[in-house]
Amino acid sequence: MNGRRHPVWKRSFLSLEKDLLSWLHENLPASGRHSVGLGDDAAVLGGFDRSGVVVTTDMLTEGVDFLLEEVDPRRVGHKALGVNLSDLAAMAAEPVAVFVSLVLPRQAVGGRAALELAIELYRGMIPLAEKLGVEIAGGDTNSWDGPLAISITALGKTSEQGPLTRGGGRAGDQLLVTGELGGSILGRHLDVQPRVREALLLHEQFELHAGIDISDGLALDVSRLAEASGVGAVLVPGEIPIAAAAKRLGQRDGRSAVDHALGDGEDFELVLAVPPEEAARLLRQQPTEVSITRIGELLESPGLWQEKANGERLPLVAQGYEHWGDE
Numbered sequence: 348m349n350g351r352r353h354p355v356w357k358r359s360f361l362s363l364e365k366d367l368l369s370w371l372h373e374n375l376p377a378s379g380r381h382s383v384g385l386g387d388d389a390a391v392l393g394g395f396d397r398s399g400v401v402v403t404t405d406m407l408t409e410g411v412d413f414l415l416e417e418v419d420p421r422r423v424g425h426k427a428l429g430v431n432l433s434d435l436a437a438m439a440a441e442p443v444a445v446f447v448s449l450v451l452p453r454q455a456v457g458g459r460a461a462l463e464l465a466i467e468l469y470r471g472m473i474p475l476a477e478k479l480g481v482e483i484a485g486g487d488t489n490s491w492d493g494p495l496a497i498s499i500t501a502l503g504k505t506s507e508q509g510p511l512t513r514g515g516g517r518a519g520d521q522l523l524v525t526g527e528l529g530g531s532i533l534g535r536h537l538d539v540q541p542r543v544r545e546a547l548l549l550h551e552q553f554e555l556h557a558g559i560d561i562s563d564g565l566a567l568d569v570s571r572l573a574e575a576s577g578v579g580a581v582l583v584p585g586e587i588p589i590a591a592a593a594k595r596l597g598q599r600d601g602r603s604a605v606d607h608a609l610g611d612g613e614d615f616e617l618v619l620a621v622p623p624e625e626a627a628r629l630l631r632q633q634p635t636e637v638s639i640t641r642i643g644e645l646l647e648s649p650g651l652w653q654e655k656a657n658g659e660r661l662p663l664v665a666q667g668y669e670h671w672g673d674e
């Protein structure tokens with residue numbers, strides 16, 4: 348027992364995995380390096396003494412989520428880790444450890460053999476892991492004749508305030524969002540900045556009722572939060588903070604920038620449901636580096652609505668990316 352945590356990579360007879368393990372041994376942040384590849388069957392994690400354990404997992408696949416011919420694998424690695432940490436942020440959980448499972452293509456892709464590709468993926472993950480203090484604590488590596496798949500499981504711990512869920516919203520809560528939305532496909536989706544620090548700070552300093560991260564589209568994700576909370580929601584399109592990329596994309600495809608902000612998804616910003624007085628205090632203080640904007644509120648009456656500039660309320664289609672669509 349040498350240290351608080353005991354990461355472990357599942358062993359296999361692949362020399363690929365052996366080579367990757369020795370690279371990881373040299374290159375993982377110090378917190379995890381000492382015990383990588385100890386050869387045990389599972390990792391033992393400390394640090395959860397009085398906290399709840401929050402677990403999330405997410406998989407990215409070449410050809411569906413990215414094209415290696417077009418994208419630097421470091422950005423793919425960064426994204427694969429970032430989307431998982433964004434889900435922990437949505438629960439206001441502090442990231443503790445992640446487990447990385449790779450299925451690597453046997454044939455070289457973009458001029459990179461499997462080992463080099465794996466190392467580049469990790470080179471994308473390590474800086475983000477270090478920045479947010481999360482340990483890359485284990486995983487599994489295989490290869491096959493198919494495309495690259497990367498699956499990460501992230502473990503976090505709840506703070507004294509407990510987890511932030513989708514289901515705690517109440518009618519009258521103000522809907523606040525971090526950052527700017529829309530047009531992420533132009534590149535921001537790869538460079539996801541999970542709002543972990545922001546979520547922890549806000550959860551500690553303000554009364555938050557519910558939260559979700561925007562993965563599939565603002566309208567769709569807000570409707571999920573509202574539904575889980577047993578209420579409705581109204582968004583004010585005129586107040587949604589629009590990313591420059593949403594405007595650029597709109598100029599290309601003729602859709603409005605607001606449409607892009609409502610439906611594009613992969614913004615990985617946080618939507619929070621906050622009681623009115625707390626929301627006012629939070630908006631005044633702007634306690635995080637990223638700006639926070641009011642974009643609507645939760646309603647007694649179910650369904651998703653939009654409020655026009657003249658105050659009129661119309662139904663809003665919960666557009667967004669559905670993972671099992673027939674595209």
Ligand SMILES: [Mg+2]
Nearest residue numbers: 434437560562
């Ligand atoms: Mg999520």
